[in-house]
Amino acid sequence: MSKFFSSKYKNLTPYTPGEQPKEREYIKLNTNESPFPPSPLAIKMANQESEKVYLYSDPNSTVLTNTVAEYYGVKPEQVIMTNGSDEVLNFAFMAYCDNQNKAVFADITYGFYKVFAEINNVPYKEIPLKDDFSLDIDAFIKEDGTLFIANPNAPTGICLSLLEIEKIVSSNTQRIVVIDEAYIDFGGQSAVKLVDKYDNLLVTQTFSKSRSMAGARLGFGIANAKLIFDLVNIKYSLNPYNVNRMTSGAGIGAIKDDKYFKDNINKIIQNREYTVCELEKLGFTVIDSKANFVFVKSDKISGKDLYLKLKEMGILVRHFEKPRIKDFNRITIGDKNQMVSLINQIKNIIGE
Amino acid sequence: MSKFFSSKYKNLTPYTPGEQPKEREYIKLNTNESPFPPSPLAIKMANQESEKVYLYSDPNSTVLTNTVAEYYGVKPEQVIMTNGSDEVLNFAFMAYCDNQNKAVFADITYGFYKVFAEINNVPYKEIPLKDDFSLDIDAFIKEDGTLFIANPNAPTGICLSLLEIEKIVSSNTQRIVVIDEAYIDFGGQSAVKLVDKYDNLLVTQTFSKSRSMAGARLGFGIANAKLIFDLVNIKYSLNPYNVNRMTSGAGIGAIKDDKYFKDNINKIIQNREYTVCELEKLGFTVIDSKANFVFVKSDKISGKDLYLKLKEMGILVRHFEKPRIKDFNRITIGDKNQMVSLINQIKNIIGE
Numbered sequence: 238m239s240k241f242f243s244s245k246y247k248n249l250t251p252y253t254p255g256e257q258p259k260e261r262e263y264i265k266l267n268t269n270e271s272p273f274p275p276s277p278l279a280i281k282m283a284n285q286e287s288e289k290v291y292l293y294s295d296p297n298s299t300v301l302t303n304t305v306a307e308y309y310g311v312k313p314e315q316v317i318m319t320n321g322s323d324e325v326l327n328f329a330f331m332a333y334c335d336n337q338n339k340a341v342f343a344d345i346t347y348g349f350y351k352v353f354a355e356i357n358n359v360p361y362k363e364i365p366l367k368d369d370f371s372l373d374i375d376a377f378i379k380e381d382g383t384l385f386i387a388n389p390n391a392p393t394g395i396c397l398s399l400l401e402i403e404k405i406v407s408s409n410t411q412r413i414v415v416i417d418e419a420y421i422d423f424g425g426q427s428a429v430k431l432v433d434k435y436d437n438l439l440v441t442q443t444f445s446k447s448r449s450m451a452g453a454r455l456g457f458g459i460a461n462a463k464l465i466f467d468l469v470n471i472k473y474s475l476n477p478y479n480v481n482r483m484t485s486g487a488g489i490g491a492i493k494d495d496k497y498f499k500d501n502i503n504k505i506i507q508n509r510e511y512t513v514c515e516l517e518k519l520g521f522t523v524i525d526s527k528a529n530f531v532f533v534k535s536d537k538i539s540g541k542d543l544y545l546k547l548k549e550m551g552i553l554v555r556h557f558e559k560p561r562i563k564d565f566n567r568i569t570i571g572d573k574n575q576m577v578s579l580i581n582q583i584k585n586i587i588g589e
Numbered sequence: 590m591s592k593f594f595s596s597k598y599k600n601l602t603p604y605t606p607g608e609q610p611k612e613r614e615y616i617k618l619n620t621n622e623s624p625f626p627p628s629p630l631a632i633k634m635a636n637q638e639s640e641k642v643y644l645y646s647d648p649n650s651t652v653l654t655n656t657v658a659e660y661y662g663v664k665p666e667q668v669i670m671t672n673g674s675d676e677v678l679n680f681a682f683m684a685y686c687d688n689q690n691k692a693v694f695a696d697i698t699y700g701f702y703k704v705f706a707e708i709n710n711v712p713y714k715e716i717p718l719k720d721d722f723s724l725d726i727d728a729f730i731k732e733d734g735t736l737f738i739a740n741p742n743a744p745t746g747i748c749l750s751l752l753e754i755e756k757i758v759s760s761n762t763q764r765i766v767v768i769d770e771a772y773i774d775f776g777g778q779s780a781v782k783l784v785d786k787y788d789n790l791l792v793t794q795t796f797s798k799s800r801s802m803a804g805a806r807l808g809f810g811i812a813n814a815k816l817i818f819d820l821v822n823i824k825y826s827l828n829p830y831n832v833n834r835m836t837s838g839a840g841i842g843a844i845k846d847d848k849y850f851k852d853n854i855n856k857i858i859q860n861r862e863y864t865v866c867e868l869e870k871l872g873f874t875v876i877d878s879k880a881n882f883v884f885v886k887s888d889k890i891s892g893k894d895l896y897l898k899l900k901e902m903g904i905l906v907r908h909f910e911k912p913r914i915k916d917f918n919r920i921t922i923g924d925k926n927q928m929v930s931l932i933n934q935i936k937n938i939i940g941e
Contacts, residue, residue, distance in 0.1 A: 239815035251825030291801035449643035452834035463591035473603030474708040482804035
């Protein structure tokens with residue numbers, strides 16, 4: 238850090254992304270990417286744009302926004318497209334958190350919420366998950382402030398029902414509730430259908446997981462048009478051309494190729510069921526997941542040791558040092574071959 | 590704006606990008622884009638990445654960063670790559686401006702500096718350009734705070750010499766000076782060669798103009814490694830995967846194809862000379878420009894009328910309503926045919 242760095246960030250701890258090692262080829266089950274390439278239509282539409290990048294992208298991402306709006310059954314003015322869903326989440330921290338409105342999120346959830354609170358210098362409160370890692374709905378309802386809820390939650394994979402989400406959103410319509418649905422397509426019920434009923438609800442999603450576009454960086458928010466107007470004002474005050482032409486093209490293609498999208502989701506769900514079943518046979522505790530990952534622990538080996546041994550064998554999973562979850566590993570659901578390799582290596586490790 | 594929008598932004602006025610009209614085909618000389626497509630190598634390398642976007646981009650943009658560092662003769666740890674240069678500029682406002690360090694910039698300059706100050710809630714001061722639109726170097730030197738200087742300046746095109754830049758940077762090494770070199774490749778001297786000498790200097794550049802990649806969104810900062818470390822910390826606290834795979838590939842290709850880059854710059858400079866010469870023959874006042882645009886006014890027609898008449902005729906230029914410059918128009922230098930059309934239409938308009 239330089240001597241010039243503003244003292245307002247003196248306690249800042251940046252986010253730590255999952256490892257992206259370059260020294261060897263791993264089976265990468267550590268960053269919740271899709272094992273499938275993007276839709277051929279997404280690739281084609283991205284490539285059609287690359288030769289046009291000498292011209293600015295449309296700051297309104299009009300065609301992409303319309304395509305997303307139509308797909309989700311909302312109006313274009315209820316949609317904002319961003320450079321990954323991290324960007325729309327940060328916009329929400331900027332727009333809806335301040336000294337009067339603290340950010341509220343679970344103690345075990347997407348690690349970036351805390352970083353967003355710190356970088357924006359807003360107060361925050363972490364609500365402990367219950368002992369079974371489920372969200373303490375009543376505790377959230379009682380809190381003042383702006384609520385950030387990942388649904389399904391990460392790294393647990395536990396998903397609230399739409400009724401539970403509505404209970405939280407409707408409990409106090411004078412505060413914003415952000416539902417981060419990065420993993421919703423793998424088995425959860427989206428809260429998008431509630432945005433016309435509640436003007437205090439913002440739903441965020443990403444193309445990184447279910448649409449195989451993590452490296453293209455595309456996310457979005459859906460809400461009442463007034464909330465989207467706030468977020469668009471933030472965008473136009475930071476980076477009006479935030480979504481580049483190639484990513485915008487890929488996003489349109491990904492939405493239009495709905496069969497490819499749904500087929501891939503079904504494969505992931507099948508592979509998840511296979512993985513859960515095999516791990517349970519090996520005596521693992523497996524948290525019920527509606528995401529493209531499972532959160533698991535074994536009595537036979539510590540979380541850290543399993544992570545390290547799998548890494549030695551060429552399989553990367555994600556281990557967190559946080560005391561409450563240090564016995565667990567988060568394992569991304571890849572393709573069938575990857576999951577078979579994983580199970581075989583785990584059998585080798587625990588000696589079955 | 591919603592009732593939930595944080596009161597800290599109550600005075601926020603977002604940036605207004607140049608028009609991107611869709612209703613007809615214009616000769617677009619209003620947003621300083623390149624008239625030339627990106628390098629064929631940039632297109633090829635972008636397209637090679639599109640099928641890989643199911644995997645996250647490298648958060649360090651290692652290959653791209655190394656390529657840029659080598660090209661500019663600095664170490665990789667002296668470079669940060671960003672989603673357009675607007676992003677690195679905002680990071681600089683975040684890192685180096687606060688209640689103790691106001692932002693200082695010219696009254697007539699890139700309009701986003703003021704917006705960055707407002708969105709970050711930091712105090713700022715605008716220093717009037719001199720009557721001839723040149724930067725008041727002595728006034729900048731006397732100011733406390735973090736200096737933001739576009740060189741060449743926009744929308745004037747006036748460029749400071751490297752000696753003048755060094756005079757400012759060295760005048761007070763206890764404060765940061767940001768030199769925004771979005772247009773430096775069209776005839777100015779870059780301050781990159783000063784970054785090893787001054788640890789208070791940050792130079793920002795973009796691939797949007799001279800490298801024909803406005804719609805790909807790629808910019809960068811070069812400085813002492815400690816300053817880059819600050820900015821990387823900000824990046825990892827907002828959007829670690831800020832640069833997507835396709836743009837990263839295009840950027841590597843654009844740097845490697847140096848002949849294409851230099852040929853295009855030479856063409857723009859020739860077309861600028863042609864345009865200046867023709868406009869001066871028509872009695873225009875033309876500010877001496879080292880950028881890919883010219884800032885011009887005529888005694889025969891108001892700035893606004895010229896803008897409107899050209900628009901009617903299918904040519905878009907940029908007019909600003911700010912009182913001090915409302916007589917002028919900023920005209921992007923396009924290809925030769927575009928500039929011949931411009932001159933012919935201006936002749937029609939002013940009746941020569």
